[in-house]
Amino acid sequence: MRRRHVLTLAAAGAAATACSPPEEPAQPAPSGATGTPPPKPGAAGLVFPAGFAWGASTSAYQVEGAAAEDGRGPSVWDTFSHQAGHTRGGDTGDVAADHYHRVYEDLDLMRDLGLKSYRFSISWSRVLPQGRGALNAKGLDFYHRLVDGLLARGIVPVATLFHWDTPQALQDKGGWEQRDCAQWFADYAQQMFYSLGDKVATWLTLNEPKTVVSLGYTTGVHAPGRKDRRAADVAGHHLLLAHGLAVRALRATGRKGAIGAALNLSPVYPADGSPGAARQAAALDVEENRRWLDPVLLGKYPDGWLDGQPANAPVRAAVRPGDEAVIGERSDLLAVQYYNPAFVTAQGGRVTKHPTTQASWLEVYPDGLFDLLTRIKRDYGDIPLTITENGMPSTNDVRDDDRIAFLREHFAAAHRAIQAGVRLQGFHVWSLLDNFEWAEGYSQRWGLIRVDQDTRDRRRKASAEWYRGVIARNGPDA
Ligand code: IFM
Numbered sequence: 001m002r003r004r005h006v007l008t009l010a011a012a013g014a015a016a017t018a019c020s021p022p023e024e025p026a027q028p029a030p031s032g033a034t035g036t037p038p039p040k041p042g043a044a045g046l047v048f049p050a051g052f053a054w055g056a057s058t059s060a061y062q063v064e065g066a067a068a069e070d071g072r073g074p075s076v077w078d079t080f081s082h083q084a085g086h087t088r089g090g091d092t093g094d095v096a097a098d099h100y101h102r103v104y105e106d107l108d109l110m111r112d113l114g115l116k117s118y119r120f121s122i123s124w125s126r127v128l129p130q131g132r133g134a135l136n137a138k139g140l141d142f143y144h145r146l147v148d149g150l151l152a153r154g155i156v157p158v159a160t161l162f163h164w165d166t167p168q169a170l171q172d173k174g175g176w177e178q179r180d181c182a183q184w185f186a187d188y189a190q191q192m193f194y195s196l197g198d199k200v201a202t203w204l205t206l207n208e209p210k211t212v213v214s215l216g217y218t219t220g221v222h223a224p225g226r227k228d229r230r231a232a233d234v235a236g237h238h239l240l241l242a243h244g245l246a247v248r249a250l251r252a253t254g255r256k257g258a259i260g261a262a263l264n265l266s267p268v269y270p271a272d273g274s275p276g277a278a279r280q281a282a283a284l285d286v287e288e289n290r291r292w293l294d295p296v297l298l299g300k301y302p303d304g305w306l307d308g309q310p311a312n313a314p315v316r317a318a319v320r321p322g323d324e325a326v327i328g329e330r331s332d333l334l335a336v337q338y339y340n341p342a343f344v345t346a347q348g349g350r351v352t353k354h355p356t357t358q359a360s361w362l363e364v365y366p367d368g369l370f371d372l373l374t375r376i377k378r379d380y381g382d383i384p385l386t387i388t389e390n391g392m393p394s395t396n397d398v399r400d401d402d403r404i405a406f407l408r409e410h411f412a413a414a415h416r417a418i419q420a421g422v423r424l425q426g427f428h429v430w431s432l433l434d435n436f437e438w439a440e441g442y443s444q445r446w447g448l449i450r451v452d453q454d455t456r457d458r459r460r461k462a463s464a465e466w467y468r469g470v471i472a473r474n475g476p477d478a
Contacts, residue, residue: 024104024149046415046475053156053426054471055117056110056448057389059163059207061093062435064123066100070138073129075165076175077438080223091441097433098456103146105458109449110432111153113464114471118155119335119388119428120146121163121207124188127195131167132184140195147199158388158428159200160262161189161246163207164216164223164438171224176212176235179318186245190253197255204335204388205246208264209239210292221439233315237323240295244326251329258332262388263292267371268342271353276346284344297380299328333425334376337389338410341368357402358393358444366409373417373424386426387414393437393444394463403448403463411476429467433458 061077068074081092099106110118124131126139143159150157162185166175175181189205206212215222217232226232243261250259268285270277290302301324309315340363343351354365373385390410394400407429418424434447442453448464451457470476 024145024152026152045473045477046412047473048415048475049418050474051425052474053117053386053428054467054474055115055119055156055158055426055428056113056432057119057428057430058097058099058432058435059121059160059165060123060126061096061163061165062431062437063097063099063433064126065093065095065098067092067094069100070126070142071129071136072123072139073125073131073136074168075123075125076168076171076223077165079168079171080225083225086221086223086225087439088441088443091436091443093436095456096436097451099433100142102456102458103142104149106433107146107149107153107155109458109460110150110155113448113460113468115155116471117158117426117428118150118432119158119160119204121160121165122192123165124162124185125165125167125169127192128167128188129169131170132187135191135195143196144199147196151199156202157200158202158204158386159192159196160204160207160388161185161192162205162242164212166224175224176217176238177226177231179238179241182238182242182245185242186249189246190249193250193253193255193257197250197253197257201257202333203246203250203257203259204262205243205259206239207262208337209236209243209261210264210288212236212239215439230314233309233313234318236291237315237318240292240327241323243296244323244329247329247331248326258384260331260333260335260383261292261296262335262337263296264337264339264389265289265293265372265376266338266340266342267368267375268344271343271345271351274346277344280344280346280348283348284342288342293376293380295324295327296331297328297334297383300324331383333384333386334380335386335388336372336376337430338369338372338387339390341365341371357406358395359440362392364392364406364409366406366413369410369413370417370420373414373422374420377422382423385422385424386428387424388426388428389430390427391430391446393446395445397445398450398459398461400461400463403461404466407463407467407470408476411470415475 081087147157213232213236217226217235218229220227247259266288268281270281286302294302343353352363354363356363392406394403431446433449434445434451437444450459
C-alpha cells in the first residue's frame with residue numbers, strides 16, 4: 001500500500017499545475033467588497049460588537065492539493081485516503097480545491113466577501129517533510145504568500161498548527177501513541193512561531209483532538225485508521241500534552257501571539273426527565289466536553305476520569321506527574337467548534353430530537369450554541385472565545401438557502417450569548433470553500449463558495465452573498 005501511495009502521489013504531482021504561484025504584486029489598500037454592493041448598515045437586524053471577527057475556516061489537507069509538490073512529504077491522510085475503501089468513491093486530497101495554486105484567487109474571494117479573519121491550517125509535512133529537522137523553504141513560502149496576501153487585504157490570519165495531517169514519517173515512528181510526538185509537535189510549532197510569528201498574531205494548537213481520538217483511533221474511519229480504544233486514550237493524552245508544550249514553546253520565543261486550542265464541543269442533555277438520563281448526561285458530558293476543557297483550562301482531568309479507567313489501561317501510565325500542569329499552561333483564548341448537541345437516554349443511548357442534515361450526525365440545534373458558550377463562561381471563566389467552526393453541508397448547490405437559515409439561527413444564538421456576557425470575539429463559518437470532507441470525500445459540500453469538481457472553478461453561492469451582507473452590516477438580518 002505504501003508503495004502504491006508513493007507512486008500515486010508522484011503521478012498526481014506531475015499532473016498538477018507545474019509550479020507554485022509567484023510572489024504577488026503589491027495590493028491596493030483594502031477596500032470594501034466588489035461586485036454587487038452589500039446592503040447598507042443599519043438595516044433591521046442584530047448588531048454585533050464593533051470589531052467582531054467575521055471569518056471563514058479551511059484546513060490544509062481539505063483544500064490545498066499539490067500533495068507531492070515543492071517537497072511536501074506525505075501525511076497520514078495521504079496514506080489513508082489512497083488505501084481502498086477508506087473514503088467515499090476513493091476520493092483523496094491530491095488536488096482538493098487546488099488552493100495551493102489558486103491562493104491569490106481565493107484571497108480575492110475572501111476580500112470580496114469582506115472577511116475580517118481567516119482561519120487556515122499549516123500542513124506539518126509541507127513545511128517539515130519528515131516531521132522534524134530542516135524546514136522545507138518552498139513549503140514555508142506558501143504560507144508566507146498566504147499570510148502576506150491576507151494582511152494586504154486587511155484580513156487577520158488565524159493559523160492552526162495541527163488539523164489531523166500527522167506527517168507519515170512520524171506515524172511510522174508511532175505517531176500520537178508515542179509520547180515523543182508531543183515534543184516533535186512543539187518543536188515544529190516553535191519553528192512556525194519563529195518563521196511566521198511576526199505576521200500571525202493568533203495560533204491554534206490542535207483542531208478537534210476529540211475527533212482524532214474517536215474517529216482516527218477508536219472507530220478507525222479516519223486516519224490513521226486505528227481501532228483500539230486503549231491506544232486512542234493514550235493518543236488523546238499525548239495530543240493534549242502537545243498542546244501544552246506548544247503553548248510553552250510560544251512563550252519561550254518571547255513573541256506576543258495569542259494561542260489556544262480548537263475544541264469541538266457538544267452540550268449534552270438528558271433525553272427525558274428521569275434520574276437515569278440525568279446521570280448518563282453527566283457521564284457523557286465528561287467524554288464530550290470536560291475531558292478536553294478541564295485539562296486545557298483548569299490543568300487537570302475531571303475528577304474520576306483517570307481513576308475510572310480500567311486498572312491496566314495504558315493511559316494511566318501515559319499520564320505522568322506534571323503533565324496536567326503542562327496541558328493547563330495558560331491559554332489566551334479558546335476556539336470553539338459547534339455543530340450538534342447530544343441527547344442521552346437512561347440506558348446511555350443517543351437520540352435525535354431535531355432535524356439533521358446530509359451529514360446525519362449534524363442535528364440542527366442553534367440553542368445548543370448559546371448553552372455551550374454560556375456554560376464555558378460559567379464553568380471556566382471569562383477566557384476570550386472565538387467560534388472557529390460552524391456550518392452545514394448543503395445539497396442545494398449554489399441556491400443554498402438551507403445554509404443561510406442555519407447560519408442565521410446560529411449567529412442569533414451567538415448574539416444572545418454575547419448579550420448574556422460571553423466574551424465572544426469572532427465567528428468563522430465552516431467552510432470558505434467546498435472541500436475534501438475526509439471519509440466522505442467530495443460528496444458533502446460545506447463551502448460558501450462552490451468549487452467545481454472537474455475544473456476547480458469557483459462561484460459564490462447564495463450563502464456567500466448573504467454572508468457578505470452580514471459582515472457589511474455587522475450582523476444578520478432579522
Ligand atoms: O470538515 C470538518 C473539519 O475538518 C473539522 N470539523 C468538522 C468539519 C465538518 O465535518
